[in-house]
Amino acid sequence: MERKVTLACGDGGELAHKLIQQVFVSAFQNQDASRFDSAFLSLESGKIAVTTDSFVVNPLFFPGGNIGKIAVAGTVNDLSVAGSIPLYLTAGFIIEEGFPLEDLRKIVRSLAEEASAAGVRIVAGDTKVVEKGGADGLYINTTGIGVQRAEHAIRPGEMQEGDDVIISGTVGDHGIAILAARGELGLMTDLQSDCTPLNHMIDKVLESGAHVRMMRDPTRGGVATTLVEIAEDFGAAIEISETALPIRNEVMGACDILGFDPLYLANEGKVILIVARNDRQRVLDVLRAFPEGRNAAVIGHITGMGEGRLLLETPLGSRRRLRRLSGMMLPRIC
Amino acid sequence: MPALFEPVDPGVAKELARKVIQLADRYKERTGITPAFMEVCGSHTMALARTGIKQILQGHVRLVSGPGCPVCVTDQKQIDAMIEVAESENRIVCTFGDMMRVPGSKRSLLSAKTDGRDVRIVYSPLDAVRIAEENPDKEVIFLGVGFETTVPVLAAAIQLAAKKNVGNFSMWATTKLVQPVLRELLTVKKVKINGFLLPGHVSIVLGEKAYRFLIDEFRMPGVISGFEPVEMLSAIYKLLEIITDNRPAIVNNYKSVVRPEGNQAAQKIMYEFFEPCDEAWRGMGVIPQSGLDVRGKYSRFNAKKKFNVEVGEPKKTLCRCGDMICGIASPEECILFGKACTPLHPIGPCMVSTEGSCAAHYAYMRKDG
């Protein structure tokens, strides 16, 4: 087989067949489904959860993962934080002509491995090849299908004053790991992206019987933007404490150099949970039993219901309001 | 992290804040005046808001933001010219991230980039020289904004380009000097303050001695400060002590980093490659000898000489950035603030740069929706 993806690989003919068989089908191991134009799925009765997300990452490979891993983690986490059980994924690939086949294999393999580890099946896929320059290497879209939990559902309607805000680990690892991997700004770090599917951990939290009001994954826009959205969507006054935020030293260092705020850096393997105060310890214990949750911490609480807003308590004890990220963060010298 | 390497007990900062308030209130009791200090460094503006010092001291000490953010003080016509220089084919414009969103009369560098212009963010100006070496068929222009901290680094880039004879590298310099603008604030603008919180990092290059004229000519005290809560609070504390005793002085509260004579290696290279020039400041007009431009001897690296860029006179807006950087108006007093002018749709540069007084106020101080 050719060592690069060619336009002919996407024309539906012999080469396309070969690419699909050798790269995708072999990785996903679902010969049955691949014989039909649609996949047939069995779902328990009840509500179905569907989410879709497209993944464009530069670089495609970075410490702690690659675009294939993120394509699974991102979509699985979106289903999971909404309180549903992820079951199936579809994956669509848009590939730039000339893309190294070996890289494609690695990405597809990683996607398959992550899906299998997360316990979801890849049931449909698509590949398109675009002319050189028509895409930046490779893009992936994944759609996730799950079922809403019948038991242990999340109950946003019960959100109330005194509830705790918990984050499952350190803030900003993905954002800085990606930035360093780009190499443009000369940052060198051993930092790994946190990208990982969180559904098993989240399942255990919910099954513990803890009263979870709300969950979100703080991806683009970071912890601050995600919490502002929760505050506004549910009319909750949320207050978090700067000193309680778990942040790795390397992330702090990189932020100091570039003038970034870690609260606005992307995460790909973290969940923010709003839980009843009485269940705080139970949730922390469950989270900390998982490697991806061992740095879980209470970072704040809900101070009242009514007007939705997010406040940050500074180490000096004063409070300031946090807002959504305005445009992207740019490194600054002044 | 402060410029020392053991954790500072957060209790110390809290206690210092209490002492500052006590001292300030005592001063007000005696004189009837709320002490007002101006910070002339955008990083101070930002840090005072971010750490909550500004909020804690509200009503006790008036902290006025002065002309400290190089992007904010840059004249609109210069900004237009720097964007215009990016508009031609076969050019790569390199810039600090700070400049990307600054609105020109027509558009910003970010929107020029969106339209396919080659605009790149670099962390170090020396990276722009490397980019020029890697792209010999293109003209690479670095947009050199900054105060005295940055100018030596800009000079280092020109030195490198000269040494390696990188002919396709040039710099569009519009730099600003602290001393002339402090003098302008005190004479022409007649700002009503009791002292200056002096810029820690500019002072690295200039040294303590650079501020002696404040005492000699104006009896105006100043304290050089770092950027950590304890550093800023202790500097404000010292300013309060000075005005309480009425013994104007320049105090170096950042001794671990700022030497009396400054960094002479940096000064030397700065004046080897740059020479004083008249600079236009936003909202203040041209201040004689208040900036530095590439020395005539190195004009082959001066983008202003190399490229013929013509821009018209910018349209007047209601934006009060000019008053803001003189400490005459506060963001809330601008009719555009938070309404027509927001970080996503900035009208003036004070809203663009995260250390601009409007952006800092918008992000950290605004109370309404």
Added chain:
Amino acid sequence: MCVGVPAKVIEKKEYTALVDVMGTKMEVGILFVPEVEVGEYVIVHAGQGMSIIDQVFARESLNEWGKMARAGII
């Protein structure tokens, strides 16, 4: 005015040094601080070391601020 961060020099070359800021590393110029030694801290701005941090003064300041915080206001 200018973002500057304290960084520890971990390797020194002729014109540059490898520095560490809380675990994140980068290469910076030492044109303005040619005398810097491995193990010392510098303030980095726009990719250049601008000043070597004087540890004696750093400690003195720390003590002074502590005293200030404890002092009574008369």
